[in-house]
Amino acid sequence: EAEQEIDFFFPQEQTLAVIKPDAMEGHKEEILGEISKGGFTISHLKETVLTREMAEEFYREHREKPFFSQLVDFMCRGPCLMLVLTKENAVEEWRAMMGPTDPEKARETAPQSLRARFAKDVLENTVHGSSDQQHAAEKIHFIFGDISADSDVLNEADVVSPPL
Ligand code: IDP
Secondary structure, three states: OOHHHHHHHOOOOOOOEEEHHHOOOOOOHHHHHHHHHHHOOEEEEEEEEEOOOHHHOOHHHHHHOHHHHHHHHHHHHEEEEEEEEEOOHHHHHHHHHHHHOOHHHHHHOOOOHHHHHHHOOOOOOOOOOOEHHHHHHHHHHHHHHOOOOOOOOOOOOEOOOOOO
16 A cells, blocks of 8 residues: 555656676676666666567557668667666656667767667667666567556566676
């Protein structure tokens, strides 16, 4: 019941965050540290190498874009870390931590952001975050299935290979 009272005053929101293959190679721990400092709760996480089909489906909104096949190649290149982040205003706050899509712009306008600090270019830009609550719900379901009945606190059963 105490939990319900907290939710009443501070409604919790979920977003899907992804640490992309470029960042898995050297910045995973640092990004997880920033997520924790940012006050997000990680309720689910899993490290996966996406298949082409999954990456195409994940980014289907972009299928007509000229960079679509590059984007799919990049996302399948190595493991990604998928995370469900919970916090008040999580969607917007995680987007703010990520910074703008293009790291050159990020370095000008949001030098503390993850993309400003770690991203190589507009394609290999370190992290993904849902753009609104509808997308968050859709992509969380796509990656993790139905988690609506799960607790917001991570338990071991949610950690699908390999643990951190
Ligand atoms: P977002 O990730 O900041 O929401 P979107 O426009 O939704 O940006 O693009 C999805 C992903 O597609 C980007 O994160 C990036 O990896 C890639 N991307 C976006 N624009 C370009 C581009 O102009 N060239 C190559 N890749 C791009």
